Amino acid sequence: MITGMAVAMLDAGIISTAVEAAGLRKEVAEAAINYPNNDIIQTLFSQEAVEKAQVNPPAKMEIKAADLQPDTAINKINDAVAVLRGKATPEDLQEYKEFIYNCAETVAAGAGSGLFGTDSPKVSERETVALTRAC
16 A cells, blocks of 8 residues: 555645545455465455454554655565565565556556646656656
């Protein structure tokens, strides 16, 4: 979530942020379907995981404005990957990183500039720089 939010905040606007949030929501909702054999993603996003979270909600995550800065978000992603490195297969870890990048890319391409986010290019220079650094 921090990934998508950080990219959305690079060029925040009322309409464009809503469009980008919808793209992020779709990526997360489809994660378990798109990665059916990935243990990390299934643990986080499968129907079973969603139902379990509804019965026993996880602790609320506090997100500060500083967390949404590209460098901080990238560091948090790297920290999460480091935790998973010893617990997941290399294939699952690679797919998880691809999923995170896809979320960021979907948000970046969700809306362009202008009043309603319909102007081109869809991916701004600031978003392009953040996506390049996230690779």
